[in-house]
Amino acid sequence: xxxVEQDPGPLSVPEGAIVSLNCTYSNSAxxxxxxxxxxxxxxxELLMYTYSSGNKEDxxxxxxxxxxxxxxxxxIRDSQPxxxxxxxxxxxxxxxxxxxxxxxxxxxxx
Amino acid sequence: DAGITQSPRYKITETGRQVTxxxxxxxxxxxxxxxxxxxxxGLRLIYYSAAADITDKGEVPDGYVVSRSKTENFxxxxxxxxxxxxxxxxxxxxxxxxxxxxxxxxxxxxxxxLTVL
Numbered sequence: 001x002x003x004v005e006q007d008p009g010p011l012s013v014p015e016g017a018i019v020s021l022n023c024t025y026s027n028s029a030x031x032x033x034x035x036x037x038x039x040x041x042x043x044x045e046l047l048m049y050t051y052s053s054g055n056k057e058d059x060x061x062x063x064x065x066x067x068x069x070x071x072x073x074x075x076i077r078d079s080q081p082x083x084x085x086x087x088x089x090x091x092x093x094x095x096x097x098x099x100x101x102x103x104x105x106x107x108x109x110x
Numbered sequence: 111d112a113g114i115t116q117s118p119r120y121k122i123t124e125t126g127r128q129v130t131x132x133x134x135x136x137x138x139x140x141x142x143x144x145x146x147x148x149x150x151x152g153l154r155l156i157y158y159s160a161a162a163d164i165t166d167k168g169e170v171p172d173g174y175v176v177s178r179s180k181t182e183n184f185x186x187x188x189x190x191x192x193x194x195x196x197x198x199x200x201x202x203x204x205x206x207x208x209x210x211x212x213x214x215x216x217x218x219x220x221x222x223x224l225t226v227l
Contacts, residue, residue: 006152008150034215036216041220041221042220042221043200043202043218043219043220043221044153044200044216044218045217045218046215046216046217049215088152088153097143097155097158097168098155098216100145100152100153100154101152102150102151102152103152103153
């Protein structure tokens with residue numbers, strides 16, 4: 001079992017839809033959880049960061065961490081065509097490098 | 111311009127040749143990383159460096175060599191390229207606290223797309 005599992009999709013939704021992206025993990029020592037967004041032929045860029053459990057909201061984006069279930073989510077409200085990208089979850093424990101999921105490709109149609 | 115620059119952006123080479131991918135950052139970040147991104151595998155860490163002259167292996171280091179004589183540069187060398195090393199390579203950097211505590215907030219370069227024939 002890989003440390004971080006993420007469904008690669010692709011996921012296609014109409015503009016305005018609510019999108020839910022998810023990752024599961026096996027290492028209970030992970031403390032730091034991130035979501036990166038990657039546009040085609042570009043490098044990933046940090047979208048959201050959460051420490052330990054809980055929710056974090058930033059505009060149309062909400063990140064959730066459930067450490068008891070080893071499950072993290074990213075919700076996108078009122079999705080826009082500009083949200084079309086690959087979303088990578090990433091996580092780590094203190095003193096180690098980030099472990100990335102495979103990424104989920106999202107397409108939002110207008 | 112401030113940022114992280116990778117070169118070349120595109121490279122085609124042949125099996126057995128040596129290839130060096132360059133990475134330069136202007137922030138004086140302590141940590142630098144090399145990842146490869148492949149369909150079906152996502153981003154996998156090759157090597158990372160905590161400071162000049164300090165490097166460590168990641169998940170997939172075999173066939174790669176790194177050096178870090180200056181804080182701002184972190185070249186990745188494929189000493190004898192193989193077809194399995196065809197990939198997109200990303201360099202990234204992070205502030206000094208990134209590995210010890212707090213967010214490992216990586217800033218990525220635009221990538222180097224390598225094809226080994």
